[in-house]
Amino acid sequence: MTDTVVGAAGARAHPGTAAQAPTPDVPGEVAGPELVQLLTPEGERVHHPRYDLETTPEELRSLYRDLVLVRRVDVEATALQRQGELGIWASLLGQEAAQVGSGRALLARDHAFPTYREHGVAWTRGVDPLQLLGLFRGVNHGGWDPAEHGFHLYTIVIGAQTLHATGYAMGMQRDGAEAATIAYFGDGASSQGDVNEAFTFASVTSAPVVFFCQNNHWAISEPLERQTRIPLYQRALGFGFPGVRVDGNDVLACLAVTRDALRTAREGGGPTLVEAYTYRMGAHTTSDDPTRYRIASEVEQWKLKDPLERLKAHLVRGGWADQAFLDDLDREAEALAVRLREGCRALPDPPPTAMFDHVYAEPHPLLAEERAGMVDYLASFEDAPEGAAR
Template sequence: MTTISRQPFQLVAPDGAVVADDDDHPIDPDAARNYYRAMTLARAVDDEATFLQRRGELGLWLRSLGQEAAQIGSISALRASDYVFPSYREHAAALARGLSPGQILAQWRGVAHSGWNPADHNFHIYTLVLAAQLLHATGYAMGIQRDRAADVVLAYFGDGASSEGDAAEAFNIAAVNAAPVLFFCQNNAWAISTPNDKQFASPVHVRAQAYGLWSAAVDGNDVFAVRAVTERALRHIRSGGGPALVEALTYRRAGHSTADDPSRYRPDGEVSEQASRDPIDRVEALLRQRDWADETFFVTAAADARNAAASTREQCLALPEPSLAAYFDHVLADADPDVLRERAQSLRRHPVAVS
């Protein structure tokens, strides 16, 4: 069992300066440009989804604002065959896995239980029950292990979920069975209105060591550092070293959800201070300092972001409304007399709803 450091690992500072070198994952212009584009597009989709919710087109939305580097850095380290269990705000990771904005929004518009087939992207449906996906991921990883496959499972969760009993059970079961699973904690400082210092006395990655997990802390707003640490964790797992945990220290810049008012429990100064550590601004500063991108690149990236926002809006409004009959089709795996009777009664009362 090892840990990189109790201090978060960092390669690029908030002002864009390179503070350390990493031989396994060098900081190069192509990677920087690709990360910038991926994070910018993800934020544009996130922004537009927020506007759509405010206009009444979505029932709820949980923003990923400020957490783009943690997601893009980690998801980009995986193989296509690796399987991902998200929580509910991994929009940047979902887009990177090839999901469309419309697929991501379907659940939040209330027209589908999930907008995609997990097998198509090796990306599971969003899980709203805190930490439940950690047990799902552990079980799935144990199945991979018994199939003698070389794949790894990555499970995203937040600092609040780390306080759930399901998290403790998942860490322990994974460690005992040496399951090939990477637990990736996006510690965004707040579990709704509860700050870290009211949640736990020991950091998540330190607690993970007590269960027998390899663990590391990383600057979650440094996409290069996140990629490097995630790759180290994956090498440990693939070599048969057992499960690992990465704690990416980042910040939730918006509310817990669009139903939350964060101004009631955290000071404005804290938010503005964290905004100065913006992950996208960090990569832009690096690109400009190194002359790795000209103005044409940034103008094009901005135009692509606007197009992504427009596409998000179009895809959301084009999502088909399910028929009333469809709500009864998947209640149970096999036809049930009571469900069929209720279906018939409902359709008689609301014949217009039949498609």
């Protein structure tokens, strides 16, 4: 890279980002010159000297469609869980722009490694949201092909996917592939050893990987100030690669910054840490009650920064989205919701022996023995006389 400056310890740093002095993280407030923003909360288009973006009205409408439909998937899945159709659901409410913007920056040959909340990234990679519901319904382990979509299976172990993404990137690097990986994780996961180990491996090998941290301010019930004493993006300096903070509720800025970081990775420039400064407007999962650890006024402050509303305001102000477009999109969202409701309830339950089907790639004698034992156990219920003790 030629457009770099030297930050702490001689590490590469993007101009105006990682070399800046720390800015305190105040709930509901985003301030400081290090924040990359292209669209204000009021929907006003602004420009950035490095991360600018040229868009057509069609592209803006397409991004807004993504945001609306991804949110509808999330709302519908939450309702299905409340109705007992899903075991649990991890909502992305408020984080749609970070996921759609970064997801749309990926090329077909790139690979994304998600946590369990990247429903918006899955959408941009062509994964049917009904397959996501199957995972949370407990009828499969992830019903999509990672190779087909360049989108790997959800990772429940916090931070482990950063090592997966780094290792995959190192492999592509050695194969000479002009491609990159992107690893998604949250602010809480940044405290995990796996994440820091991934940073080390990626840095010393110049692996083509982008670390995309969605800083939603809460690691379940732990606030951001319990995770770090400096802005998260500045942690990259200690590992020798650039970090940049982007407005995570600005889909255009997330697209521009991630596209630049991925291009750098593909061209041999090594890793970048992107901190998407956003907010989790809902619960951590449907088993969580956020009212027990955060105040309502904080949530209300962030509602004013809603990623959907700011892009809608920009579209309407520019005359690029009329009422007919918005009405058609509402109808499309409702049709998607109906398909998800009906499709979720129709997902077939797997047979109990399905748990043995994909443990090993080749036959394994111990697994075959365990499967046979399960078959015999299930058959004993069928052979027992009615009313007999079991």
